[in-house]
Amino acid sequence: MPEPAVLFVCLGNICRSPLAEAAFRAEAARAGLKAQADSAGTANYHIGEPPDPRAIRTAARFGIDISGYRGRQVQRADFERFSHILAADHTNLANLERIAPAGHGARLSLLLDLVPDCAGQAVADPWYGDEEGFLVTWNEVSAAARALVTELQE
Numbered sequence: 001m002p003e004p005a006v007l008f009v010c011l012g013n014i015c016r017s018p019l020a021e022a023a024f025r026a027e028a029a030r031a032g033l034k035a036q037a038d039s040a041g042t043a044n045y046h047i048g049e050p051p052d053p054r055a056i057r058t059a060a061r062f063g064i065d066i067s068g069y070r071g072r073q074v075q076r077a078d079f080e081r082f083s084h085i086l087a088a089d090h091t092n093l094a095n096l097e098r099i100a101p102a103g104h105g106a107r108l109s110l111l112l113d114l115v116p117d118c119a120g121q122a123v124a125d126p127w128y129g130d131e132e133g134f135l136v137t138w139n140e141v142s143a144a145a146r147a148l149v150t151e152l153q154e
């Protein structure tokens, strides 16, 4: 099987999807799973910017440095580069489906579809809330990352 390549997608690529990418990289490394990972936003608001400082601090609480990540926008070519494209919420999933090239090979779903009992749910946007909201985000994306690593190992 070719090496899995996973793209995590949210709106701005500075809060949820960088945390999801970081959680997945950590879980894959722990499990000895070889996989490519990246993240992107459906919007163009934060291209070239580092993650939100609250996201950087939250990852750091778990020993992970995401300060070097930089925001980018999803491109149509991503649907050929990645085997899995995982959206944080329904709006971003709908926007991905809208721009997806016909016949693309990526598996497109909500990120929390991977987690038993959370299928169909969104990872809430922590951008407007306080820093504790980022911990909720971290816990959600970590559960999805663990489930994805388990699935990819099977």
Ligand code: 4NP
Pocket: 010, 011, 012, 013, 014, 015, 016, 017, 045, 125, 126, 127
């Ligand atoms: P994210 O959060 O989609 O999880 O990165 C947001 C970041 C920025 C904005 C909205 C959501 N914004 O409106 O700039």
